[in-house]
Amino acid sequence: MSADILELNQATIRFGGLTAVSELSLRIGSNELIGLIGPNGAGKTTAFNLITGVYQPTDGEIKFAGKPTAGTKPHDLTKVGIARTFQNIRLFGSLSVFDNVRVATQLHRSQGILDALWRGKGFRSAEKEVERQVLELLDIFDLGKLRDEEAKSLPYGDQRRLEIVRALATKPKLLLLDEPAAGMNPTEKEELMHLIKFIRDKFNIAIMLVEHDMKVVMGICQRIYVLEYGIKIAEGTPDDIQSNPKVIAAYLGTE
Amino acid sequence: MKSADGAKRWLLVGIALAVVASYFTPQFNRYYLGIAIDCGINIILAVSLNLINGHTGQFSLGHAGFMAVGGYTAAKFSLVFEAMVPDSLKPLLFVAALTLGGLIAALAGLGVGVPSLRLKGDYLAIVTLGFGEIIRVVVQNMESVGAASGLKNIPKWTTLGWTFALAAITIYAVASLVNSTYGRGFIAVSDDEVAASSMGINPVRYKVTAFVTGAFFAGIAGGLYAHHKQFLSPTGFDFLKSIDIVVMVILGGMGRTAGVVIAAIILTLLPEFLRQFADYRMIIYSLLIIGLMMARPQGLFTLSFKKKGAASV
Numbered sequence: 149m150s151a152d153i154l155e156l157n158q159a160t161i162r163f164g165g166l167t168a169v170s171e172l173s174l175r176i177g178s179n180e181l182i183g184l185i186g187p188n189g190a191g192k193t194t195a196f197n198l199i200t201g202v203y204q205p206t207d208g209e210i211k212f213a214g215k216p217t218a219g220t221k222p223h224d225l226t227k228v229g230i231a232r233t234f235q236n237i238r239l240f241g242s243l244s245v246f247d248n249v250r251v252a253t254q255l256h257r258s259q260g261i262l263d264a265l266w267r268g269k270g271f272r273s274a275e276k277e278v279e280r281q282v283l284e285l286l287d288i289f290d291l292g293k294l295r296d297e298e299a300k301s302l303p304y305g306d307q308r309r310l311e312i313v314r315a316l317a318t319k320p321k322l323l324l325l326d327e328p329a330a331g332m333n334p335t336e337k338e339e340l341m342h343l344i345k346f347i348r349d350k351f352n353i354a355i356m357l358v359e360h361d362m363k364v365v366m367g368i369c370q371r372i373y374v375l376e377y378g379i380k381i382a383e384g385t386p387d388d389i390q391s392n393p394k395v396i397a398a399y400l401g402t403e
Numbered sequence: 404m405k406s407a408d409g410a411k412r413w414l415l416v417g418i419a420l421a422v423v424a425s426y427f428t429p430q431f432n433r434y435y436l437g438i439a440i441d442c443g444i445n446i447i448l449a450v451s452l453n454l455i456n457g458h459t460g461q462f463s464l465g466h467a468g469f470m471a472v473g474g475y476t477a478a479k480f481s482l483v484f485e486a487m488v489p490d491s492l493k494p495l496l497f498v499a500a501l502t503l504g505g506l507i508a509a510l511a512g513l514g515v516g517v518p519s520l521r522l523k524g525d526y527l528a529i530v531t532l533g534f535g536e537i538i539r540v541v542v543q544n545m546e547s548v549g550a551a552s553g554l555k556n557i558p559k560w561t562t563l564g565w566t567f568a569l570a571a572i573t574i575y576a577v578a579s580l581v582n583s584t585y586g587r588g589f590i591a592v593s594d595d596e597v598a599a600s601s602m603g604i605n606p607v608r609y610k611v612t613a614f615v616t617g618a619f620f621a622g623i624a625g626g627l628y629a630h631h632k633q634f635l636s637p638t639g640f641d642f643l644k645s646i647d648i649v650v651m652v653i654l655g656g657m658g659r660t661a662g663v664v665i666a667a668i669i670l671t672l673l674p675e676f677l678r679q680f681a682d683y684r685m686i687i688y689s690l691l692i693i694g695l696m697m698a699r700p701q702g703l704f705t706l707s708f709k710k711k712g713a714a715s716v
Contacts, residue, residue, distance in 0.1 A: 200601060226603035238598035240591045242658075251587045255603030261612060264583035265576060267410060271583075278584050318603050 151214065153178045153229075153322050153354045158208035159198055168194045170378045171208065176322065181348050182356045183369035185389075187398060191378040192358040193235055196324050199356075200232050201225045213321065227255050229321035233311045233328060235358075241300035245291055245310055248299050249282045252317035282317065288350075289313050289343075305336050309343070316347065322354045323347070329361045337361060341368050366390065374398065410579050417571030425564025436563060440631050442671045443566030444624050447573045449651035449667040450660060451620035454577045456649065457658035458586075459613040460593025462524060465515065465531030466621050467644035468538040469508040471637070473622020475548050477504030478557045478629035485558055497560045501569075501626040508622025509615045511538075516614035520607060535645055543637040553636035554629075561631035569627065573620050578660050580616070589613055590658070654695060656702025665704055 154176040161169050169191040176182050184192050197203045199210060201222040210217045217225060240248050257278070263271040286292045289309055294302065299310060308328060315323055325344070329337050345368055348355050359365045365372060366386040374382040374389060376398040382389055389395055428436055452466045477500040488496045519530040543551050580586040588609050591599040596606045629635050647670070655666030673691065677684045695703060 202597070221605070222600045223603050223605045226601055232601050234598065234601075238595045240594040240598065242594055243587060243590055247587050247590075250584050251591045251599070251604065252602040254584050254588060257584065259583075260585055261580065261616075264580050264585045267579060275584060314602065 151178060152176060153213055154199065154356075155211040156195075156199070156208070157211070159195075159205045159210055160207040161194060161198060161203055162206045168378050169198060169205075169375075172375070172378075172380055174373050174380070174383070176354045176356055178321070178354055179348065179352055180354050181344070181368055181370050182354070183365040183372040183386075184356060184358045184375065185360070185362075185365055185372060186375035189377075190375040192375055193326060194378075195375070196232060196326055196358060199324065200230055223255070226318050226320075229319070230324065231315035231318045231320035231322070232324040233308075233315055233326055235326040235330065237307050237311055239299040239307055239311055239314070241298070243299055244296050245286065245299055245302070246282060246295040248310060248314050249285060249317045250278060252314045253278050253281060255318060285313055285317055304331060308332070308340075312343070312347070316351060320353055322356065325355065325357045325359075327358055327360060329359055329364045337364055340364065344368055410575065410582075414571055414575040417575070418568045421564045421567035421571060424567065425562050428563050431563075437631075438671065438675055439563055440561060440566045440627075442668050443563070443570045444627050444631065445648075445651065445667040445671045446570045446664050447566075447620055447624040447627070448648045449655065449663045450570075450573050450577050451617040451624070452648050453652050453655070453658065453660065453663045454580070454589070455613050455617040456652050457656075457663070458577075458581050458589045458593060459610055460657075461520065461610055461613065462528045463531040463614070463617075464528050464642070464645045464649065465535040466617070466648045467640045467642070468531075468535035469512060469618040469621035470625035470628065470644070471535075471538050471542060471635075471640035472511045472618075472625065473501075473504035473508035474625030474629040474635055474640070475504075475542060475554065476507045476622070477501055477626030478554050478635055479548055480504070481558055481560070481630065482554075482556070493558075493560065497565070497630065500630075501623050504626035504629075505619045505622040508625065509619035511622075512615040512618025513611065516611045516618075520610040520614065532642060532645070535640070535642060539637045539640055542640075549635070551637065553634055555634055557629050557633045557635065559630060559633050561627045566627055566631075569623055573623075574660060574664065576616070576620070581660075593658075650692060654692070654703050656704050659702060659704055662702055662704030666702075 152175040156172050156174045158171045158173055159169060160167065160171055172195060184195060186192055194203065198205055201217060201220050204218065212228060212230060240251065257274065259271055259274050283292060286295055291306065291310060291313060294306065299307065302310060329340055332340060341364055344355060357365065357369060369386060371384065372386060372389045373380060374395050381394045381398060382392045448466060448470065452463065455461050455463045480500040480503050481496065484496055515531065515534045519527060522530055542548060548554050581589060588599065588604045591602065591604055592606045592609045600606050651667045651670050652663055654670065655663030674684060674688055677687050680687055
């Protein structure tokens, strides 16, 4: 079995008396496309926040690329290779499309405040290189022509795409997508499915997807984890999940 | 600015102009000259506060405090060493005094910033306000800097040339910081801290950097002010002074360097033009500002630069 990029062992988080995620164990291979589903309030986004370091688990352990992540700040986890998008799009609204992606490249650069002040030759060629990389990335996703638009003025679908591109600019090993299909029409969802698969293959990374749209999840994920009330109730291939009585009960209720 | 070289060239042009202007100052009316220097000092204050309030979005009301720290430090330094230094080395002493003032102010910025930048919005504003008041009260009780009666006989070394050369350096520093891949992080932090953090940007470090840099230049402005007025009193650095600077930033359009520079100049000149109204001066001044804010809440000088190349370094 190939090395897992992400591993959760009995990860638990409690907020006061409420256990939002309880003893969640999961693993993601280095080039896998995984789905995390569950009814509203099941703890999917909380699980994301645990993985990205926004919350620290009360119990249990999270390992990224073999190393425990406990105590690591979100921005440092991004440096080792975890990138994410947000359920409610969080772009840098007042920055241009180009700059949104540009700031995400800073973490792998050594040019800091003094270089920016001195503006020597090394700094300028490094900035040129960043510009080239950003434009290349924007062009892959057809956002090149929008480079100077203010991010908040983009149409909804483009904002979603830009958020993914921005996450990719941090050169992640694992990309977490929080409800990328939310608010999209069927055609856009179709495009999104292609896009996600394309990203996985082109950048050779692992992707974990939280999504409500079953067609999207079943259509592209290799394996799926199902949460209900913070507890993992099922895992397996899309076919297994679709026929799992517990999952059906969680979504539709029982007689 | 098309290239980085261009940015530096503008800086040199600015400094050269300041030096040339300085050469002609003996022919200027002393009153106008004084106001011109006030303009330069206010430009430094407003542009440096703009890095904190405008670009990084951290509402600070402590800028007068940093200015006081820098001003008193520089003035005291000059007073102590003035007699020991021959006239030919006085400019060097002045530079040393200003730099020291800036550095101590930056240190104060670090001291205030590290604990308080966990706070946001109103709470941060209150903490920085408190800091400004603490500085004022401490100075008021320090006999070594004249306490409540003020620090007198500070050598008059601030000239138009020094002021505008330093204003040019401030503008250059803030503009070139923000116009870099690194510096876009300031705006990212201002737009959305959570998202910035998930893009590998350390929000705390960025905020502290903005704070310290802003405080440094406020300290320099304080030093210039001290050697311009030749007299420092704690009441000159009260809460209202901080508000004045904040108004310049808001009126200029948060995060717009050019707008903030223009606003700093207008708000320095306006009270002078209103002198003829004597007692009603500050009322008219306030009404004008309210009027301006109602007419253009986004700032006087915010224009859309959308179509311009966003990648200009």
